Amino acid sequence: MSQYATISGTKIKTIADLQAMKQAGQKITSLTAYDASFAALLDQAGVDVLLVGDSLGMVVQGHSSTLPVSMQDMIYHTQLVSRGRQQAFVLADLPFMSAATVELAAENAALLIQQGGAQMVKIEGAKIATIQFMVQQGIPVCAHLGLLPQLIYQAGKYSVQGKEEKEAERLLADALEVEQAGAQLLIVECIPATLAQQISEQLTIPVIGIGAGVNCDGQVLVLYDMLGIGTGRKPRFTKDYMQPGDSLAAAVQTYVAEVREQKFPGLEHSF
Numbered sequence: 001m002s003q004y005a006t007i008s009g010t011k012i013k014t015i016a017d018l019q020a021m022k023q024a025g026q027k028i029t030s031l032t033a034y035d036a037s038f039a040a041l042l043d044q045a046g047v048d049v050l051l052v053g054d055s056l057g058m059v060v061q062g063h064s065s066t067l068p069v070s071m072q073d074m075i076y077h078t079q080l081v082s083r084g085r086q087q088a089f090v091l092a093d094l095p096f097m098s099a100a101t102v103e104l105a106a107e108n109a110a111l112l113i114q115q116g117g118a119q120m121v122k123i124e125g126a127k128i129a130t131i132q133f134m135v136q137q138g139i140p141v142c143a144h145l146g147l148l149p150q151l152i153y154q155a156g157k158y159s160v161q162g163k164e165e166k167e168a169e170r171l172l173a174d175a176l177e178v179e180q181a182g183a184q185l186l187i188v189e190c191i192p193a194t195l196a197q198q199i200s201e202q203l204t205i206p207v208i209g210i211g212a213g214v215n216c217d218g219q220v221l222v223l224y225d226m227l228g229i230g231t232g233r234k235p236r237f238t239k240d241y242m243q244p245g246d247s248l249a250a251a252v253q254t255y256v257a258e259v260r261e262q263k264f265p266g267l268e269h270s271f
Contacts, residue, residue: 013048013089015120015140015184021048021217022206028218029259030091030208031226031252034060034077038223039084045252049208050085051220052078052092052118055149059224066149069095071108075116082117091142091185092118096150099123102133109139120185124148126174128181135182143178145171146212147190158235160211160271162191175199175207187220188212190237193270211237213270219259226255237269 021028030049033039034056042050056077057069078092092112099105109121120140123130125148131141146161162168172195175186186207188196193213200207200216209216221238224230227248228240241251258264 010086012085012119013087015089018048018089018185018206018218027259027262028206028208029256030218030220031255032056032059032220032223033081033084034223035080036084039081039088040086041249042223042252043085043088045249046256047088047252048218049089049091049220050081051122052081052090052116053222054093054095055222057095059222059230065152067096067153069093071095071098071111074098075111078112078116078118089120090118091120091122092116093122094124099127099130102130105130106134106137106139109134109141110137113139122185122187124150126178128177131178131181131183141183142185142187143175143183144187144189145174145178145191146188158190160190160192162195163271168192168195171195172199172202175203179203179205188216190271209265211235211265211269211271214262214265219265221255227251237265237271239264239269 018028028048030051031042031047032053032055033042033050039050054066054069057063057066074092074095082090094108098108112118112121120142122142122144124144134141147158162171184205186205188207188209190211196209196212197215206217208218208220210220225234225238227242241255
């Protein structure tokens with residue numbers, strides 16, 4: 001049995017599969033997942049990438065930001081998700097301050113892969129030296145540009161990034177640079193749809209958007225947002241797929257279908 005097969009023998013998606021989807025023009029679907037049961041449900045509904053996000057700090061643990069999430073939290077939830085999936089690709093966040101140095105980033109990334117079962121780790125920001133170092137150690141890396149939730153205390157609020165020309169030019173340059181550094185996947189968050197399209201077209205690696213318009217190579221949402229769970233204010237870029245009488249599986253299947261058919265996100269979900 002290869003390392004890309006589950007105990008049942010089912011083939012697990014790889015980064016090569018995601019790259020092939022971009023080349024074929026097939027949209028990549030992604031949702032966050034935090035436990036085995038939801039991981040299994042999302043997997044069965046056809047979600048390509050399960051993101052074990054540090055967003056668990058807000059939607060699972062009840063914090064006001066992602067900053068309190070620890071490496072222990074991330075390893076634990078990544079283990080749960082890895083056990084629950086059969087085919088989906090598992091991507092896990094490096095939480096706040098877990099990549100403070102290049103060596104620390106590599107050590108923590110290795111824990112998410114070795115102990116958690118992640119196939120790739122995600123790091124916020126254009127940390128070129130850190131990405132290069134991790135890639136040199138054989139660690140698959142996803143970069144995250146645009147709105148960076150781990151910098152909320154510096155920024156003071158969540159806001160759209162790249163609206164000004166110079167800022168847009170910087171984000172495009174950063175995107176090209178993280179690819180050159182060896183990142184194999186990029187997530188862009190809360191940036192204008194035109195900028196996201198430009199990035200997706202210029203990069204050879206898959207670009208997955210959240211609040212970044214319909215022309216990215218794929219879409220990701222926080223699971224709880226797309227199911228309408230929670231009482232807080234929902235971001236403009238999300239959509240509640242859980243309609244009265246629907247099952248959870250049906251809601252996720254509708255999301256997958258709308259992303260594949262480029263019906264989501266619409267203009268009302270974009271900037």
